[in-house]
Amino acid sequence: MITQFDNNDIKTLKRLNGVVHAIPVFEKVMKVKGNIETKNYEITATTEEIFNVLTLRIEYGRLFEKSDVSKGSKKLVIGPKAADTLFGSRKNAIGNNISISGSTYKVIGVFEEKGGGGFGGPSIDENIYMPFTASYSFNPTKKFISVYMKIENETLVPIVKQEAEKVLLKKYKEDEFSVIEQTEILNTINSIFGVLNSILVAIAAISLVVGGIGIMNIMFVSVIERIREIGIRRAIGAKKVDILWQFLAEAVLLSGIGGVLGLLTAFAGVVALQPIIPAYIDITTVLIALGVSSGVGVLFGVLPAKQAAELSPIEAIRYE
Numbered sequence: 001m002i003t004q005f006d007n008n009d010i011k012t013l014k015r016l017n018g019v020v021h022a023i024p025v026f027e028k029v030m031k032v033k034g035n036i037e038t039k040n041y042e043i044t045a046t047t048e049e050i051f052n053v054l055t056l057r058i059e060y061g062r063l064f065e066k067s068d069v070s071k072g073s074k075k076l077v078i079g080p081k082a083a084d085t086l087f088g089s090r091k092n093a094i095g096n097n098i099s100i101s102g103s104t105y106k107v108i109g110v111f112e113e114k115g116g117g118g119f120g121g122p123s124i125d126e127n128i129y130m131p132f133t134a135s136y137s138f139n140p141t142k143k144f145i146s147v148y149m150k151i152e153n154e155t156l157v158p159i160v161k162q163e164a165e166k167v168l169l170k171k172y173k174e175d176e177f178s179v180i181e182q183t184e185i186l187n188t189i190n191s192i193f194g195v196l197n198s199i200l201v202a203i204a205a206i207s208l209v210v211g212g213i214g215i216m217n218i219m220f221v222s223v224i225e226r227i228r229e230i231g232i233r234r235a236i237g238a239k240k241v242d243i244l245w246q247f248l249a250e251a252v253l254l255s256g257i258g259g260v261l262g263l264l265t266a267f268a269g270v271v272a273l274q275p276i277i278p279a280y281i282d283i284t285t286v287l288i289a290l291g292v293s294s295g296v297g298v299l300f301g302v303l304p305a306k307q308a309a310e311l312s313p314i315e316a317i318r319y320e
Helices: 007-014 066-071 080-087 154-169 182-225 227-235 240-273 283-309 313-318
Strands: 019-033 038-046 058-061 075-078 097-100 103-111 128-131 146-151
Touching (some): 007 146, 007 154, 019 080, 038 080, 075 080, 146 154, 182 227, 182 240, 182 283, 227 240, 227 313, 240 283
Parallel strands (some): 038 128, 075 103
Antiparallel strands (some): 019 038, 019 097, 097 103
16 A cells, blocks of 8 residues: 655654755546547646746746645646647647546646656656645545655755654654655666666677678678679779779778668657657767768778789689
């Protein structure tokens, strides 16, 4: 069973030294009906302080205030993506009503794009915020799933974490709650990305070797098929270095075409993933990719090019 906190817990945590905000948060995914569409969204019932903690800035309308919380006003501040889906545009959302669990709420604000989400999770831009006092129709216990805390400065975070754990242990068992720093979440995400990057680098390295061997084989075949051409070129004055550079250039061109096709595939993948995660390709990545593909052409094209350059002109012309 999920531990639920109450107002006494909020008051206790607020009294800790260094705590700027201790905010009650109740979250639930519910069916939301707008003017255009009905869709499931995560509803966050909380206080007006949440906007400061999450650094959410208003784009249209206004944020709900302390007076809205004290009165239990059925007012909502919604994300830009939710506004676009439910009302067609962010501006149209202001002043319109939304139906949640049979109750009607009024949209008073749309906050600026924040992004987030990832790994298939919902984006912050799809969240819907309301005063927690207006959520009692679907939160009859009037309790909270989590508490967001903002600390005065970074150096106090470990101390406040220990104090929060100490006061909560007086009421709850150790396995009934956890106090998590934002840095811990970021470190976990970075660790996941580190593993993914290592796997992708390994896959890319294998792909480059396989692709390089393919290019080398193609160039060896090309040399064999063009032995007479090489002999004729040598006979009319072409030097070994000319033949070497010719086949090296062909190998680089071949690998470069592969690099361009890979970039086009990557670009298509980025476009497909952008609605889910904030993926992008910058110019530096493009230049590195083209440089690596050209390098593979040079590396694996040297042996075929050297073989072509070392052919005897007389033997090459006589080759059948």
